[in-house]
Amino acid sequence: MVKGYAQQDFIRKNYPNIIIVDVDDVKSGLKKVADGEIYGFIDGLDAVTYFLKEHFLGQLKVSGKFDQRRELGIGVRSDQPALLTIMDKLVHNLSQEKIATVIDSNNSIKYIETFDYRLLGWAALLIVLIVACFWYRQNILNKLNKNLNAQIEEKTKALRELNESLELKIKERTEKIEHSKELLRDVAYKDNLTDTFNRHYLIEQSRLFFKTAQELNEPLSVLLIDIDHFKKVNDDFGHITGDKILKYFVKCIQEALRVDDLFARYGGEEFVILLPKAGLEESITVAEKLRSKIEKHPYLSNRLNCYINVTISIGVSEYAIDDTLESLIEKADIALYKAKEKGRNQVQSNI
Numbered sequence: 019m020v021k022g023y024a025q026q027d028f029i030r031k032n033y034p035n036i037i038i039v040d041v042d043d044v045k046s047g048l049k050k051v052a053d054g055e056i057y058g059f060i061d062g063l064d065a066v067t068y069f070l071k072e073h074f075l076g077q078l079k080v081s082g083k084f085d086q087r088r089e090l091g092i093g094v095r096s097d098q099p100a101l102l103t104i105m106d107k108l109v110h111n112l113s114q115e116k117i118a119t120v121i122d123s124n125n126s127i128k129y130i131e132t133f134d135y136r137l138l139g140w141a142a143l144l145i146v147l148i149v150a151c152f153w154y155r156q157n158i159l160n161k162l163n164k165n166l167n168a169q170i171e172e173k174t175k176a177l178r179e180l181n182e183s184l185e186l187k188i189k190e191r192t193e194k195i196e197h198s199k200e201l202l203r204d205v206a207y208k209d210n211l212t213d214t215f216n217r218h219y220l221i222e223q224s225r226l227f228f229k230t231a232q233e234l235n236e237p238l239s240v241l242l243i244d245i246d247h248f249k250k251v252n253d254d255f256g257h258i259t260g261d262k263i264l265k266y267f268v269k270c271i272q273e274a275l276r277v278d279d280l281f282a283r284y285g286g287e288e289f290v291i292l293l294p295k296a297g298l299e300e301s302i303t304v305a306e307k308l309r310s311k312i313e314k315h316p317y318l319s320n321r322l323n324c325y326i327n328v329t330i331s332i333g334v335s336e337y338a339i340d341d342t343l344e345s346l347i348e349k350a351d352i353a354l355y356k357a358k359e360k361g362r363n364q365v366q367s368n369i
Contacts, residue, residue, distance in 0.1 A: 239301035
């Protein structure tokens, strides 16, 4: 409705569900209706008729009316009092027939209340036909479903018996395949002597460790462990005893590590441990505990009936941006070399 329209109070009182949107004038209100911005526009029939004919012919139509009627008058400017007398005489001299003629000639667009009973009849007939077709279709489908259900039940029973037999065979075959896969994984990723992970597995898994450290900005350290004078152990006690010492060493280290730590044989008597979420200081502490444990627990040889003392040297390095497994181990190797130069059986870092 036009802002300030006198009938707004009447609309709000008698039609509380109508949401009134204010517009500046009749034309802008009708344009909003034409553009789909508002649902409808309310104003006097003669004003609306004029703008429909001038600007919106064929686009909009009068679709309803209110029962309230009002008397129309003519207003004049207060600084032109002569007009008031002239207009007043004009209005009073007009007959009702003349007024009706003027209104009829102006309101060429009429609002006609009609109800299309033919359309209602066709709609009812269409509904009846749809319901009849649906009922007929359902009838046929019900009969077909009964026959199909009986056939399906028969086939299902036979298939169930066949499936049970197949499932048993598949289960047996799957178990064999899984067992074979485990054996292949062990061959590919496990060191056949110590049963710990090998270098191939270390390289593959390290990618995940490095990615996590980079994305979450978490510390990551590596320990490079070397069994001191292991060649001398083999020379003095034989390779069989040397192999047993390697297995014993691996067992001692595994008992002291966390679940998330990765322990692998790097080659010969060298081993690598990846410590996720551990900085340099924490890693040095871990390395010292491992070194002390090996030193305090010599290997007991039942064959030789004696204890064999074993010590280890450890090089520690911490992950830095752009480090790779190779560069990180290389830094730890420098630290390990430092530990060997200083007399072995100790922990050194690359810093």
